[in-house]
Amino acid sequence: MALNERMERVGEIKIWYGNLPVESLYTAGIAGEKFFRTLKDQGKFLGARCVQCGIVYVPGRIFCERCFNKLDEWVQVASSGTLESWTELHVDINGEKLDAPVLVGLIKLDGTSTVMVHRLNNVTREELKFGLQVKAVLLPKSKRTGAITDIAYFEPGV
Numbered sequence: 812m813a814l815n816e817r818m819e820r821v822g823e824i825k826i827w828y829g830n831l832p833v834e835s836l837y838t839a840g841i842a843g844e845k846f847f848r849t850l851k852d853q854g855k856f857l858g859a860r861c862v863q864c865g866i867v868y869v870p871g872r873i874f875c876e877r878c879f880n881k882l883d884e885w886v887q888v889a890s891s892g893t894l895e896s897w898t899e900l901h902v903d904i905n906g907e908k909l910d911a912p913v914l915v916g917l918i919k920l921d922g923t924s925t926v927m928v929h930r931l932n933n934v935t936r937e938e939l940k941f942g943l944q945v946k947a948v949l950l951p952k953s954k955r956t957g958a959i960t961d962i963a964y965f966e967p968g969v
């Protein structure tokens with residue numbers, strides 16, 4: 812039976828279990844590389860601006876999701892912005908209960924058109940509101956690795 816033929820008798824399907832010795836390596840891509848390297852080395856946020864429709868993406872991308880234009884204009888954007896939404900986490904990525912709840916927000920940096928997800932700190936759930944001004948707190952330069960975790964968290968402020 813060819814692979815593209817429909818299996819009519821499921822009892823004929825053979826299954827075996829095991830592990831494949833395969834490792835995956837994911838890169839940040841062209842735009843992600845520029846964003847994370849600038850964040851690590853300079854502590855600045857870069858966005859990719861679409862010259863056709865004006866959208867500024869942070870982190871940057873190489874194509875505009877709205878008009879499919881190639882994005883090659885990089886602009887520095889603010890490290891502060893507004894809180895667009897938030898949630899409170901009680902379990903970690905493996906479903907294990909956290910010692911203390913963690914607040915996570917959708918943040919729209921000033922001068923951008925998109926939001927990014929990150930931790931919120933130095934604020935209580937009761938203090939959160941739509942449009943709250945928040946600013947990024949970065950790790951010291953010596954501890955940055957070129958990852959989104961170079962941003963320690965966002966906190967209220969400008």
Ligand SMILES: [Zn+2]
Pocket residue numbers: 861862863864865866875876877878879880
């Ligand atoms: Zn566009």
